[in-house]
Amino acid sequence: MTATDYLAIVKRFDTYPDDAIIPDPAAAIILGTSTWTLRRRNPVPARQISPNRRGRRAGDIRAHARGSQPAA
Numbered sequence: 001m002t003a004t005d006y007l008a009i010v011k012r013f014d015t016y017p018d019d020a021i022i023p024d025p026a027a028a029i030i031l032g033t034s035t036w037t038l039r040r041r042n043p044v045p046a047r048q049i050s051p052n053r054r055g056r057r058a059g060d061i062r063a064h065a066r067g068s069q070p071a072a
Contacts, residue, residue: 024039
């Protein structure tokens with residue numbers, strides 16, 4: 001995926017259901033952090049997309065942005 005693809009995901013984030021998996025680079029943009037920080041501090045539980053890619057549930061990202069604890 002390219003940076004343009006991640007920005008398109010960010011623009012449509014509000015339309016995604018809570019169970020949608022958002023790739024880490026797009027999740028980092030939404031949370032206002034770097035991908036490195038997202039992976040190391042793990043504020044939102046990761047989900048495996050493929051062997052080399054991880055993502056986060058849209059519902060967990062929203063819960064973290066609101067300040068509540070994401071579901072495990």
